Amino acid sequence: xxxxxxxxxxxxxxxxxxxxxxxxxxxxxxxxxxxxxxxxxxxxxxxxxxxxxxxxxxxxxxxxxxxxxxxxxxxxxxxxxxxxxxxxxxxxxxxxxxxxxxxxxxxxxxxxxxxxxxxxxxxxxxxxxxxxxxxxxxxxxxxxxxxxxxxxxxxxxxxxxxxxxxxxxxxx
Numbered sequence: 001x002x003x004x005x006x007x008x009x010x011x012x013x014x015x016x017x018x019x020x021x022x023x024x025x026x027x028x029x030x031x032x033x034x035x036x037x038x039x040x041x042x043x044x045x046x047x048x049x050x051x052x053x054x055x056x057x058x059x060x061x062x063x064x065x066x067x068x069x070x071x072x073x074x075x076x077x078x079x080x081x082x083x084x085x086x087x088x089x090x091x092x093x094x095x096x097x098x099x100x101x102x103x104x105x106x107x108x109x110x111x112x113x114x115x116x117x118x119x120x121x122x123x124x125x126x127x128x129x130x131x132x133x134x135x136x137x138x139x140x141x142x143x144x145x146x147x148x149x150x151x152x153x154x155x156x157x158x159x160x161x162x163x164x165x166x167x168x169x170x171x172x
Contacts, residue, residue: 017059024055024118027130031111034137035104042089042104050085050108051115054078058119075116082112107137 028051029044036043061074086105110133117126 013063017063020059020118020121020123021052021055023123023126024051024115027051027114027118027126028111030130031107031114031133031137034134035107038137038141040104040107041101042108047107047111050082050111051118054082054112054115055119058116062119078112078116079109082109103137103141107133 025048028048032042032044032047035047057074057078058071061071066074086108089104089108090099090101110129114126114130114133117123117129
């Protein structure tokens with residue numbers, strides 16, 4: 001039984017770890033729900049797992065008594081590892097000369113940072129960051145979509161006017 005409870009020697013520590021991991025899960029869900037609603041590949045479960053996983057790495061290092069120098073290396077490793085996950089979300093479409101998935105990769109990276117903050121016990125900072133990330137993705141994303149629609153509409157109208165002008169010149 002002792003082997004199964006290593007790292008959780010007393011109820012207070014167990015409660016603290018449970019609260020931090022639960023907070024990471026919920027804060028990851030804030031970003032993940034928005035991505036899920038937007039139909040992105042990395043959605044709710046991905047963001048929750050990233051937040052909980054990064055929090056777990058940090059909590060484990062703290063509970064093992066690592067120095068701040070060693071803990072900083074753990075966080076650097078998390079950042080590098082998350083970079084690989086984010087890179088997998090980025091797609092380059094050669095025919096269209098377009099890159100997709102950068103926002104998804106940035107969201108995963110942000111969710112990892114939220115998990116690190118929670119793991120360090122900075123739940124308020126993590127909450128503020130998750131809410132700001134949601135606002136950027138949802139609110140700024142909606143504004144961006146409107147701007148793109150207006151630009152596309154203006155482009156279509158410009159092409160229509162150009163066609164009408166050309167056809168009018170041909171008839172003369």
